[in-house]
Amino acid sequence: MELNSLTSTFTLLNGNKIPCIGFGTWQSADGDEAYNAVFSALKNGYRHIDTAAAYENEESVGKAINDFLASSGVKREELFITTKLWNNDHGYESTRKAIETSLKKMNLDYLDLYLIHWPNPLKFRNCWQETNAGSWQAMEEAYEAGKLRALGLSNFRQHHIEALLKTAKVKPMVNQIMVCPGQSQKELCEYSRSLGMLVEGYSPLGTGKIFSSEQMQNLSKKYGRSIAQICIRWSLQQGCLPLPKSVHEERIIENAEVFDFELEESDCILIANLTGLEIRQNRNPDEAPF
Structure with missing residues (x-):
C-alpha cells in the first residue's frame, strides 16, 4: 500500500476508504479557534476530520466543514468525518439520541465514522459490558440506516473488545488509541489488527x-x-493512522508534508522505545475518573 498524499487511503473492513492522516480537534476551543483550524486544514488538502461530543466543538467543526463544501466545490463524499459517543450517553436509548444530536450539531446527513470514546465510564463502571452492548446496538441500527458509514472504538483494550464481540453483529472497524514515540502500544495494535481493525493514533506528538x-x-x-x-x-x-492537531496554519501545512521521505527501520525502533519523556501516559480506561 503506497501512501503518497493526504488523499491516500487505508481500507476499512467494510471496504470504505479513510484518508491516511486525520486532522485532530481535541483541545480546539469551540468558536473561532476550532472553526478556523478545521477550515484551514480542509483548505490545505486534509480530507479527514476527527472530533467528539466531549470536545464540545462539534458545531464549529460542522460549520467549517459545511462552509468549506459550499465555497470549494469539493463534494461531501470526498470528506471523512468522525465523532464519538461521550461517556454519559452509553446505553441503547441514550446512544440513539447522542447520534442524532451530533448529526444535528454538525449539520450533516451522515457521519463517516462513529466511535465509542471510552469503554468503561465512571457512570457505568458496574455495568460497562451491558451499556457498551446497548450502545453498539444503537450504532448498528444507525449504520444500517446509512446515518453512520463505519463503526469503531476508542481507548478499548483487549478485554473490552472481547466483551463487545460477544453481542456485536457488525464488527468494529477502528480502534483509536494513543500512539506516539515511546508509547507504541504494540500488543494492542497487533490484537486490534488481528480482528481487522485499523489503528488510529491520537496525540501522535505526545x-x-x-x-x-x-x-x-x-x-x-x-x-x-x-x-x-x-x-x-x-x-x-x-x-497507524495519525491524528495530528494544530491551530496554526503553518504547522497544519507542515504536518502534512510527510510523504517524500522515509525513516530507517533502526530509527523507527529508536522512536518506539524512547524513554524519559514527560508525555501524558496512556490512561487506564478502567480507572479513568470520568
Missing part, C-alpha cells in the same frame, strides 16, 4: 513534550525535517 527530546532533535537534523513531521511519518510507517 502532546508536545516530544520536542524537548534530544534523540528526536538529532533525528530532526538527520532527516532535515521537523520533529512533528518525524512523529507523523513514524506513525504511518507503523501502519
